[in-house]
Amino acid sequence: MNTVIKGGLVIDQTGERNADVVVEDGLVVAVGPDLSGDEVLDASGCVVAPGFVDIHAHLRQPGAEEAETIETGSWAAVRGGYSAVVAMPNTNPPIDCAAVVQEVLALGRLAPCDVYTSGAITVGRKGEQLAPMAEMAALGVRLFTDDGRGVQEAGLMRRAMEYAAGLGVVLAQHCEVDSLAAGGHMHEGEWSSRLGIPGVPAEAEELMVMRDIALSRFTGAPIHFQHLSTRGSIAMVRAAREAGVEVTAEAATHHFTLTDEACASYDPVFKVNPPLRPADDRDAVREGLADGAVDAIATDHAPHSPDTKEMPFDQAPPGMLGLETALALALTELNLPLAEVVGLLTWQPAAIAGLEGVHGAPIAPDGPANLCVFDPNETWTVDPDALASRSRNTPYAGRQVRGRVRHTIVGGRPVLVDQEMRP
Known part of the structure; x- marks a missing residue:
């Protein structure tokens, strides 16, 4: 299976462009307009980084x-x-x-x-x-x-x-x-x-x-x-x-x-x-x-x-x-x-940290599919009880903030989809 991240603004070291991103077998295989894939992750209004x-x-x-x-x-x-x-x-x-x-x-x-x-x-x-x-x-x-x-x-x-x-x-x-x-x-x-x-x-x-x-x-x-x-x-x-x-x-x-x-x-x-x-x-x-x-x-x-x-x-x-x-x-x-x-x-x-060949790399064909999709405008309130950490010691409890991660892809595998963890 491959996955297409559709409708986002791609931002990396090379600049910014509106494009879809297809990932498969741990790699980015295509970046461009109007791409398709077996699984679709919506990135409308989001940054793909x-x-x-x-x-x-x-x-x-x-x-x-x-x-x-x-x-x-x-x-x-x-x-x-x-x-x-x-x-x-x-x-x-x-x-x-x-x-x-x-x-x-x-x-x-x-x-x-x-x-x-x-x-x-x-x-x-x-x-x-x-x-x-x-x-x-x-x-x-x-x-x-x-x-x-x-x-x-x-x-x-x-x-x-x-x-x-x-x-x-x-x-x-x-x-x-x-x-x-x-x-x-x-x-x-x-x-x-x-x-x-x-x-x-x-x-x-x-x-x-x-x-x-x-x-x-x-x-x-x-x-x-x-x-x-x-x-x-x-x-x-x-x-x-x-x-x-x-x-x-x-x-x-x-x-x-x-x-x-x-x-x-x-x-x-x-x-x-x-x-x-x-x-x-x-x-x-x-x-x-x-x-x-x-x-x-x-x-x-x-x-x-x-x-x-x-x-x-x-x-x-x-x-x-x-x-x-x-x-x-x-x-x-x-x-x-x-x-x-x-x-x-x-x-x-x-x-x-010497990780630039695997993480933080430009989003381009044959590059590693380690990606984050976030909505820079979504506002939310920090709730300690809703955090994934085993502990709760955040100093931001009750604070309203702007910007939220929607999807996370590690090694080509979506591990967070629409803010839900995928084991």
């Missing part, structure tokens, strides 16, 4: 299956238009060796979207000894990070960069200086003072961004910065790129939609790491996405079981759901052309 790529998702397996599994997280992904996700390594045990990589990839082969995994930079994510990156790279791992905490020791980070450059992989850094961030639970500023909650200063992020830009320049190794949240960080990345340093950056949806004022409710659903920042920082993230200083939108999808997120603010773990709301938040909050939003969600993150 490459499937979205999330390079920063916490799928929690192994070790925290009560919050999420690779299966449930993948269903959340296809509901959000994602054909590929890159799992973060802060699991239990951490993804820091070939055996755990193989376990995650094996589980991923049963998922409705393509699941890739990152690997830890250091053994146990402890920042003391380099992990065996070569054996993980041999299994296809292309992104390495100790996400959840940054590599604190500069000499160790230098050796990691030199090692990564030789392997042809990319290091992704969670930028946070522990000695400045210790004991903090939200952004350090006006609202933390008013609320009596210990804060994390912007400098905790910015000092590590500054250090790793210098190390990237010194070693010649690329560096990717995860979930940047401050004006200073984005300004340094912008300047580094202009100076020829091989640096990329991502922004999480919550950092361009929310501010630290949301913590005034003392609701731990607004606790995240790095923390929500003031409006000036939020606006800087938006500016970075608009002018290219920030390359990709990442979800930092971080599910937590209700019993942990219902603890007091200073005891609750940081993290928010993101996979099912990323597109809508980008369309609702960012004043960007559709093509730029699609790029931030597709081919740009795919290139960072």
